[in-house]
Amino acid sequence: MSQAGYDVDRVRKDFPILDQEVNGHPLVFLDSAASAQKPRQVIEALSRFYSKDYANIHRGVYQLSERATAAFEASRQKTARFLGADPREIVFVRGTTEAINLVAQTFGREGVGRGDEILITAMEHHSNIVPWQMLCEEKGAILRVAPIDDSGALMLEEFEKLVSPRTKLVAVAHVSNALGTVNPVDEITRIAHERGVPVLVDGAQAVPHDRVDVGALDCDFYAFSSHKVFGPSGVGVLYGRADLLEAMPPWQGGGEMIQSVTFEKSTWNAIPHKFEAGTPDIAGVVGLGAALDYVESLDRAALLAHERDLLDYGTAALEAIPGVRLIGTAPRKSSVLSFVIDGIHPHDVGTILDQHGIAVRTGHHCAQPVMERFGVPATVRASLALYNTRSDLDALVKGIHAVRELFA
Amino acid sequence: MSELRELYQTVILDHNRKPRNFKRPEDANRQADGHNPLCGDKITVYLTVEGDTVTDVGFQGEGCAISTASASLMTEAIKGRKLAEVEALFEGFHALVTSDPTREPDADGLGKLAVFGGVREFPVRVKCATLAWHTMRNALAESGETAVTE
Numbered sequence: 001m002s003q004a005g006y007d008v009d010r011v012r013k014d015f016p017i018l019d020q021e022v023n024g025h026p027l028v029f030l031d032s033a034a035s036a037q038k039p040r041q042v043i044e045a046l047s048r049f050y051s052k053d054y055a056n057i058h059r060g061v062y063q064l065s066e067r068a069t070a071a072f073e074a075s076r077q078k079t080a081r082f083l084g085a086d087p088r089e090i091v092f093v094r095g096t097t098e099a100i101n102l103v104a105q106t107f108g109r110e111g112v113g114r115g116d117e118i119l120i121t122a123m124e125h126h127s128n129i130v131p132w133q134m135l136c137e138e139k140g141a142i143l144r145v146a147p148i149d150d151s152g153a154l155m156l157e158e159f160e161k162l163v164s165p166r167t168k169l170v171a172v173a174h175v176s177n178a179l180g181t182v183n184p185v186d187e188i189t190r191i192a193h194e195r196g197v198p199v200l201v202d203g204a205q206a207v208p209h210d211r212v213d214v215g216a217l218d219c220d221f222y223a224f225s226s227h228k229v230f231g232p233s234g235v236g237v238l239y240g241r242a243d244l245l246e247a248m249p250p251w252q253g254g255g256e257m258i259q260s261v262t263f264e265k266s267t268w269n270a271i272p273h274k275f276e277a278g279t280p281d282i283a284g285v286v287g288l289g290a291a292l293d294y295v296e297s298l299d300r301a302a303l304l305a306h307e308r309d310l311l312d313y314g315t316a317a318l319e320a321i322p323g324v325r326l327i328g329t330a331p332r333k334s335s336v337l338s339f340v341i342d343g344i345h346p347h348d349v350g351t352i353l354d355q356h357g358i359a360v361r362t363g364h365h366c367a368q369p370v371m372e373r374f375g376v377p378a379t380v381r382a383s384l385a386l387y388n389t390r391s392d393l394d395a396l397v398k399g400i401h402a403v404r405e406l407f408a
Numbered sequence: 409m410s411e412l413r414e415l416y417q418t419v420i421l422d423h424n425r426k427p428r429n430f431k432r433p434e435d436a437n438r439q440a441d442g443h444n445p446l447c448g449d450k451i452t453v454y455l456t457v458e459g460d461t462v463t464d465v466g467f468q469g470e471g472c473a474i475s476t477a478s479a480s481l482m483t484e485a486i487k488g489r490k491l492a493e494v495e496a497l498f499e500g501f502h503a504l505v506t507s508d509p510t511r512e513p514d515a516d517g518l519g520k521l522a523v524f525g526g527v528r529e530f531p532v533r534v535k536c537a538t539l540a541w542h543t544m545r546n547a548l549a550e551s552g553e554t555a556v557t558e
Contacts, residue, residue, distance in 0.1 A: 343425075344473075345447070345471065345472035345473060345476075346447070346472075347446075347447040347449075347472035347474075347533075347536065348416075348472050348473045348474070351412075351415070351530060351532075351533060352412060352416075355411065355412050362447065363446060363447055363448065364448055371448070377447075377448035377449075377450075377470055378447055378448045406412065406416055406421075407416075407421065407473070
């Protein structure tokens with residue numbers, strides 16, 4: 001079923017990779033939470049840029065360099081609009097992981113000391129755990145973890161209790177990659193800001209689905225990856241509030257991030273360039289711009305309704321299969337169906353589904369503490385994106401029946 | 409779909425459901441842990457070695473059907489064998505599951521272990537099949553190392 005204003009068949013035609021058979025079956029791609037497929041608009045933008053406009057940016061006086069710089073900076077403008085931010089607040093990095101590490105190694109290193117605390121949640125991806133662990137180890141600081149309930153929802157009252165006078169930063173996922181839980185980021189920032197604590201949001205799993213407005217969320221840092229929002233891999237975005245970015249020391253040293261260099265002393269470039277040492281993934285950033293244009297060209301409300309319909313449809317269909325247990329049933333969820341099947345290891349499920357042309361993720365999804373919380377070694381995860389359909393989910397259900405038959 | 413049946417043969421499904429020697433032998437004098445980080449498989453292999461013979465063997469842990477069945481069938485295959493025979497089985501098994509899938513599998517001397525020939529068609533599952541074997545070998549070597557298949 002298609003939602004009014006949203007033509008999923010037309011959208012699917014924009015993604016050439018979907019039109020193929022795998023192991024003799026039409027490809028059913030249900031692993032967009034790991035990485036999303038690319039529309040031809042992005043593929044063509046990359047090809048066009050390399051064919052016509054490519055050169056290094058920010059320094060050349062010749063026309064190609066000016067064009068490349070303009071395209072690169074246009075992507076920054078688009079990204080800023082996409083998040084409701086100022087272009088000066090958009091730092092291009094390699095991905096969400098690098099964005100979080102950047103904050104840990106600059107803001108964190110300067111502002112966190114012995115006995116201070118960093119507060120995360122029990123649903124975080126390893127990329128929003130390990131950088132803080134490393135920082136805490138270095139500084140003698142303490143990593144606090146706000147618990148989640150049996151549905152996978154954050155226990156907000158417990159979270160609130162954990163915000164202490166020693167808390168220097170709160171770092172939370174906007175949407176959990178392993179459970180699909182949508183966190184109440186606006187509530188989290190309200191609680192944290194009442195106590196003067198800044199908030200970093202890992203938005204990797206949020207931006208491909210719903211509108212994000214960093215002003216409305218009132219967060220201080222927001223990170224996401226291009227490849228999860230239909231853009232090229234190797235590019236990510238760190239949004240940081242301008243006054244925070246201004247005050248932060250630079251991260252990597254090198255070209256572009258400096259204003260002047262002598263052997264005695266160097267001075268730093270203005271934000272965001274201060275954090276962009278070296279030649280970036282120029283074409284990747286241009287491709288990200290094309291990806292954001294693509295997403296913005298769709299009716300976002302209708303897209304959200306389409307994905308909501310798929311999530312509800314898939315949830316009901318999976319719950320109806322004997323022996324299937326959904327992991328992650330929070331009231332506010334987005335586009336992730338994580339599950340286990342009684343007596344059958346997720347890895348076996350993944351192999352058998354692949355033989356039916358169905359691509360799902362199996363394993364711990366870089367969220368081992370989440371697996372431990374739910375007492376499972378791994379799950380099967382089907383994740384949805386704007387090109388999925390109800391028939392993808394029908395194929396998944398059929399595949400699961402085949403799995404159960406083989407193991408009966 | 410025939411590759412699937414080839415991978416999940418009846419013997420494998422049976423050993424997955426009812427793993428043999430799923431225990432720690434009381435007089436075990438060697439043990440090692442194995443871990444497959446990709447799928448979270450964890451296994452401990454226990455051996456009782458007397459002189460140059462594996463007189464008893466068992467395993468415990470949690471894993472996918474391929475890794476569980478492989479561990480179970482391995483314990484049956486190596487129990488009562490001389491250390492040199494165990495090493496030859498390891499080599500033979502490893503060669504079987506990593507050999508070119510377009511050629512006839514060479515399962516000479518492997519007995520029941522030949523059921524793992526189908527794993528060759530599924531490169532990402534080779535590590536599941538070999539985890540118990542690498543762990544067993546570490547236990548014999550008394551290296552104290554965790555076998556990691558990645």
